Amino acid sequence: MPLYSDLLRNTNSNAPCLNVNDLQVQGFGIFADTAARNLLNVTIRTEGYLACMNDSDKVYIYTSSSTADVDWTDVANWQLTGVDLLTGLVDTPAGYGTDGQVLTTNGTDAATWVDAPSPVGIDLALNTRDNPYSAIGDHEGTVLSIGSLGLTAGTVYYWDGTEWGNANAGAVGTADGLMGVSTATASAPDVLVSGIIQMSVTATVGDPVYLDTSNGLLTGTAPSGSGEIVRVMGYKLDTDRVYFNPSQDWLEIV
Numbered sequence: 001m002p003l004y005s006d007l008l009r010n011t012n013s014n015a016p017c018l019n020v021n022d023l024q025v026q027g028f029g030i031f032a033d034t035a036a037r038n039l040l041n042v043t044i045r046t047e048g049y050l051a052c053m054n055d056s057d058k059v060y061i062y063t064s065s066s067t068a069d070v071d072w073t074d075v076a077n078w079q080l081t082g083v084d085l086l087t088g089l090v091d092t093p094a095g096y097g098t099d100g101q102v103l104t105t106n107g108t109d110a111a112t113w114v115d116a117p118s119p120v121g122i123d124l125a126l127n128t129r130d131n132p133y134s135a136i137g138d139h140e141g142t143v144l145s146i147g148s149l150g151l152t153a154g155t156v157y158y159w160d161g162t163e164w165g166n167a168n169a170g171a172v173g174t175a176d177g178l179m180g181v182s183t184a185t186a187s188a189p190d191v192l193v194s195g196i197i198q199m200s201v202t203a204t205v206g207d208p209v210y211l212d213t214s215n216g217l218l219t220g221t222a223p224s225g226s227g228e229i230v231r232v233m234g235y236k237l238d239t240d241r242v243y244f245n246p247s248q249d250w251l252e253i254v
Contacts, residue, residue, distance in 0.1 A: 151186070179233065
């Protein structure tokens with residue numbers, strides 16, 4: 001373990017060279033555990049000795065002027081540097097969380113580590129994901145949290161001003177407005193209005209996809225019947241995913 005050969009000195013006798021918890025650091029060592037620290041040679045021990053503990057990843061400073069074994073081994077004489085508890089909390093979150101997490105509280109007396117949230121508003125959110133796509137409705141992009149009806153994951157809906165209804169290219173009223181894909185089978189789920197989503201679409205990978213004349217579906221074949229609406233809804237990215245980005249333009253076949 002590295003040790004200073006002598007006490008740290010400052011040319012100003014009234015000022016510390018290193019100050020920790022209002023004590024001048026006068027020695028330094030790295031120890032596997034408390035037992036190893038207790039075995040430090042008495043000639044090296046000193047008040048203000050800084051001990052880095054490998055077993056706990058914490059740093060302590062010795063606060064007693066006595067270097068006798070009975071005092072050196074007394075944990076009450078070793079003061080933890082910095083802070084490892086959040087004062088005023090009933091429970092203290094363990095460790096430092098994981099990469100990308102943030103510390104949140106309940107506003108009174110508890111805290112926990114959680115994944116950093118995506119930007120979220122009252123009715124709109126931008127969702128991103130770290131996990132692979134695996135199920136219908138898995139998505140990332142802009143979602144709306146409006147409406148109260150039960151919807152089906154991977155189904156395309158249009159907004160009628162009050163609720164979501166089944167989108168269908170068979171008529172202007174169900175094909176020309178705001179479009180979205182339900183991200184879950186549930187009551188009032190988020191609806192993706194722009195982004196990537198896993199859903200079933202019969203189309204060639206890389207080709208545009210259109211609103212179908214069957215309720216809530218997309219297709220790789222543009223509608224061709226009289227009165228039907230041709231509207232590009234996005235592109236098929238791969239076997240199970242679609243880049244959903246409905247065109248603001250549409251054509252009605254005469």
